[in-house]
Amino acid sequence: METMSWNQQIVKKNNKALVLQLIMEKEPISRADIAQISGLHKATVSSLVNELLEESLIFESGPGESSGGRRPVILHFNKSAGYAVGIDIGVNYVLCVLTDLNGNIIIEKNQSVKRTPYPAIMTIIQSMIQSIIDEMPVSKYGIVGIGVGVPGIVNIQGSILLAPNLGWSNIQLKKDLEELFHVPVIIENEANAGAFGEQQFGAGQDFQNILYISAGIGIGVGIILNKELYQGKNGFSGEMGHMIIDLNGKPCSCGSRGCWEAYASENALLELADSDSLESLIELAENGDATAQRLFEEIGTYLGYGINNIINTFNPDQVILGNRLALAREWIEQPIRTTIENHTLTHHQNEMHLNFPKLGKYSTSLGVSAFVVEKFIKEEVNS
Template sequence: MTRTRVNSALIRRINTGRLFHIIRQNPGISQQRLSIQSGIDPATISIIITNLETTGIVRRTTDAPTGRAGRPTVALNIDARAGFLAGIGIEPDAIRVTLATIDGMACADVTVAGSTEPEAAALAAHEGVAAALRSVKAGRGALLGVGIALPGLVSLEGRVVFAPNLGWRDLDIAAMLARHLKCPIRLENDVKAAAIAEHLFGASRDITDFVYIMGRSGIGGGLYMMGEVYRGPHGLAGEIGHMKMVPGGRACGCGARGCLEAYVSERAILAELAAKGHQARDVAGILRGFEQGDAIVGAVLGEAGYYLGLGLANLINIVSPRRIVLGGSLARLAPCLLPAAMDSLHANALAAIMRDVELVVSVLGDDAAPMGGVALALHQFLDDPPIKLGRGRDHGAGPPE
């Protein structure tokens, strides 16, 4: 457990990363504005940007004349030609690949058939990435990093601990893909990955503390705290779907009773509707029933909303995020769930803590998992950049004798 050395190289990496993100989120920014926004000295900015330009990560372009006096600003942009990052969302029935430039702009989407057989899934993922690269006419060498997001517990070392939907347990899927793709690969739980994507590319770019809640077959959570996703000592933190709402309540797939997931997940709502004789078979069916004012649907959604609000209140009291982001099926069901949820939320969250919490719906939608993969790949790219960060002295490369 040797801790990372705190030295000059770390300084440079941190400051370079800061500047990268500011440029990424403010395309065309000038060095002076960059200095103001980052608090870093203009001289340092000059050195770092020159370095990033030399290595092809940043591009300088002369701005259109502003009409004002003074030396014209130079616009800085992340250079889309630097290469590509691939995000892979693995689900039992489909593997979705998003290819993006290093500033996170998606430029290709490919979906291939999934598999619960690990080697087959890795091969399918590889084919998806290859197809995406072909669609942008890029070669293998242009792939700078890959991130994989899947529904399940992922250890800090990037191994699948347990993924019930895929039937995987203690599996190194990243290593299997690495046999096909020679570039850095990072693996993470899909909700944590989506939370990172929300922070890098979504609506919570300016916020360091939020909770991402994703409904899929179950309910998952990603806790973004102090500017990074919280993984916990083994990487397993954030399983908010198994928060207990009712002692001895409904049976949950985890073996316990009364879990949030057993009341609010897509699967739970559909099961409850079926038990009450309603014929809805998917989220669209639920929405249709809700719009038509179906009494059964209304009652079931009211109950689900009540427990969702209660769960959110618990999260607010415990974690006190600045924002809660609803994603996946929860985003689609939000219009039906929120009225009841807001009632129980306000009744159960502490007023002083609740005051400044926002509740929003994710803008990433169903792209959350593959975009989460892109976010993982970008983090990997910046944590361990394939470039030299040093001050590029260019005193003539004369032949050494």
């Protein structure tokens, strides 16, 4: 157990983290502004800022605009002090990005894959990371970590217990990558990562309690409460694709019946359609195909049922509908909203925001990259 008691060192670490956080969020900013906002004394801010300068986590960019007196020294977060690798393993692709510490994509590697045995995927990941390392700009801290988003059940220790759509079980990706590259590795469920990505950089930046629905081949949900990812006892939270919405309904691959994802996922959509891809169905709908439009309406309605359950359960600030089905926003948004209006408790609908991702296909990769950066910053400040 961490020590339970508090002392001055902990105060200092937290204040230093606070100063850095303010610089990250509000740059350009002066020492005086930080003192103003944080409530810390300006001398304290000065001292902490100097430490951060020595660690190259921030830098000065000369004098700013005077507001009637001496001109302030403008501070910036040094987003290029190091870089993070974010990897999104999908069922038929691997997306790998290198981001700076602000989540800006510096390098991007994309590869589509046909089959997904672990060794094959591992080879792809390894060569992607290696080529990124070869291409990346020089920096003080280099690669500060690797994050991986996986469509499956990942425990808190980072083991992939089950990823049915990849055909994986009990995979020690974290250990393998750490042995290869000797940097911290974080493995997360892709819905959790997507939720965090949107909260940090995308549609969820202004909200406290966010439910991010990853509606792809299956459905997973990332739960952010009070701005923090909720993982559950073992890290398995958010398996709402297997929430029963129809007692005597369709059998699901999980062995249960009437699971949400048997009705409202991309798989469910394609089962109902003659088409073999979401993209072609969207094209049909755009060309006025009534059958395709009716299909999307049906899927939207089913999505709405599950979202109703989410809203009544969590009373969230925001629900984000992400992953593949978000591509069909134009066709599914209205049925979802109508379903909510017709079913969800009135009080819960007030001030509830239903949004779509701002990061597009990057939600997950930027999310895991953000986990890595967060961990790096935390450890750097506390050392």
